[in-house]
Ligand SMILES: Nc1ncnc2c1ncn2[C@@H]1O[C@H](COP(=O)(O)OP(=O)(O)OP(=O)(O)O)[C@@H](O)[C@H]1O
């Protein structure tokens with residue numbers, strides 16, 4: 001429906017009018033850049049940190065309910081997480097205060113800008129904090145089902161830590177990691193709540209821009225907003241298709257390799 | 262690894278978790294009950310409930326709170342009603358087109374919900390679903406259902422078929438087996454689903470804003486304007502309220518589950 | 529006849545697992561079912577229990593046709609390889625599950641009484657309040673048995689119930705179970721991989737291979753008079769030849785040099801190793817001509833690797849009796865026609 005609205009032609013304008021206009025629109029292009037940047041960095045960081053925590057957790061807490069502490073951020077809505085980030089990292093925030101008490105700062109303004117900054121560092125931090133538990137939630141069952149005898153074999157054959165990880169764990173966690181990456185990446189790309197609070201007026205992230213355009217007086221930019229969302233959806237679906245086929249083939253390759261040996 | 266070293270590592274890890282995942286929320290709580298805590302104090306000096314009084318003094322708060330809980334509660338229930346049979350079928354049966362259906366069910370995770378909401382907006386206006394709770398509930402199903410189906414499906418995947426067969430062989434019909442064997446064995450998945458769905462519904466601002474059109478007031482609707490106000494204790498109190506709701510929901514849900522287990526357990 | 533299975537056939541997507549199986553059992557009888565892995569034993573039990581449906585054929589219990597009834601409506605209980613005790617229920621609650629949620633609901637007081645009574649019988653009444661994960665593997669299996677027997681099933685099906693237990697526990701619990709089933713007069717069909725277990729548990733043994741019952745008979749008959757080379761290979765310990773079979777009790781060993789008696793034949797064989805058991809010496813020998821190994825009791829002393837002769841009387845050579853009908857059920861029918 002968004003698609004058909006955005007294709008709608010006015011008078012003798014060409015069919016793809018709005019898409020072409022978008023492509024020439026600097027506001028859109030910078031929004032796209034910053035959105036991809038935020039989504040990529042925060043998802044990658046959440047995945048890597050989550051992976052390390054999962055590995056440690058699964059070895060240290062076989063059946064220890066304390067590990068549910070790591071689930072805690074899942075109970076917190078995204079915008080509250082954004083506020084917590086603000087509390088900690090704003091120039092008037094807690095870290096700034098601590099640094100002042102240590103004596104490294106004289107005024108608030110000397111503290112590096114982490115929130116409402118054009119690099120969206122605050123948004124990234126918020127997403128990393130919120131998504132790590134999700135990564136753990138998805139990866140932990142895989143580790144619990146993993147057959148660690150392979151690991152022992154690999155160790156006794158003299159593999160170092162990296163080889164062990166690469167040959168034993170990676171094949172198991174690779175497909176699910178890709179899936180998690182995809183889900184989180186697309187989610188961050190399309191989520192409005194956090195950048196609306198911690199973002200800046202330029203560049204805006206795509207969802208915020210779309211919302212603005214959608215609700216602007218006179219509705220002049222509405223088709224543009226819809227065209228933007230259609231592009232975003234198509235991007236997401238193409239990425240999903242690519243990644244899923246890739247991981248499927250990978251899984252298949254691995255399965256057949258195990259049968260051979 | 263020696264036992265002692267392992268113990269130390271566990272303690273370190275737990276402290277790390279506390280520090281990263283829990284301490285920030287505690288800081289937020291302190292902020293909400295502090296008085297005049299501002300830069301460059303690193304800790305509060307005076308305590309006061311003014312922030313909380315302001316939040317609960319707002320005339321809109323109770324109706325919004327009620328709306329929020331009502332919507333989230335109904336969304337959780339609808340999720341279970343729709344996702345359980347879907348997840349069961351996807352887990353237990355093999356049929357043609359299963360892969361396609363599974364991908365379709367994943368779509369709302371992959372397509373930004375904002376896009377779907379913008380697309381559905383006109384249709385929902387025509388159907389008269391906008392500007393009312395029903396429409397908001399419907400739109401909240403989009404970002405929640407895929408997760409519910411996914412979590413429940415992996416729960417069913419882990420549950421061996423033999424449990425159901427054991428129940429059947431002992432003379433219980435499939436419905437009885439579902440309520441007395443499957444549900445108790447699925448409690449971890451059920452709990453995760455409920456909390457996840459509740460939190461996602463609670464966190465929706467933009468969907469509620471678009472479909473509710475400002476008529477349906479939920480807590481996030483009044484939170485966002487508050488955020489720009491400079492009164493930190495008030496925002497902190499409001500934020501704590503948001504953190505408390507899922508925790509209270511979890512506790513309530515847990516109690517319900519326990520009571521349920523009690524009831525079906527009797528010999 | 530309590531149990532009657534007629535021409536039961538099961539196939540998956542065109543692949544036949546078994547076909548035209550006939551079986552009859554009388555009340556209180558225990559039947560062992562043996563066969564190589566993948567021959568369809570589990571599938572057969574599942575069809576009788578109603579967990580899978582047969583492609584054709586019928587099943588009667590007490591002359592009632594149950595071929596198309598659902599699992600929960602059949603007077604049949606299946607015990608799986610694992611005990612599958614419901615982890616959220618205590619032992620007593622597990623045992624009374626079928627009474628509470630089954631067809632014939634009984635009153636709460638009665639349920640508890642009967643539950644405790646049957647736990648008494650399996651010697652676990654003291655643990656009635658515990659949860660399954662607090663029990664040992666053998667205790668869990670006994671609870672599973674109690675949970676099945678409390679329903680007074682017309683037929684109890686057991687699918688390798690002891691295979692997850694360690695060997696010593698296994699041998700003690702199986703004799704206990706056999707005595708228990710006999711004492712309670714339970715009709716049971718018992719699947720196992722283990723020849724010894726089959727002989728000690730079953731009043732009769734059914735040997736299944738390649739989708740049919742090769743032979744059904746008493747342990748002694750099956751052991752000493754196999755009706756086909758397949759049965760002989762699988763169940764007996766004698767020598768299997770084309771058209772003939774030599775029961776192990778007719779085999780003797782002697783040194784190679786000695787003379788041959790008129791009514792005696794001999795195979796050349798090599799002693800591989802010996803084992804001392806029950807106060808006797810058993811020699812594992814390899815018969816070159818047949819490429820088979822056999823275990824023979826002997827009072828002579830032989831060395832490992834020694835060339836010996838494996839002797840038998842010509843009259844002890846037996847044929848497989850192939851034309852003899854495999855199942856008694858079938859034969860009686862034929863006579864009545
Ligand atoms: N659901 C199914 N779909 C297709 N084929 C099946 C199915 N279940 C079993 N089979 C096939 O039926 C045959 C018999 O299986 P079954 O499990 O009955 O063997 P079994 O005698 O119990 O073996 P085991 O002694 O190893 O337990 C096997 O070849 C198996 O591959």
Ligand SMILES: [Mg+2]
Nearest residue numbers: 569570571687
């Ligand atoms: Mg089997």
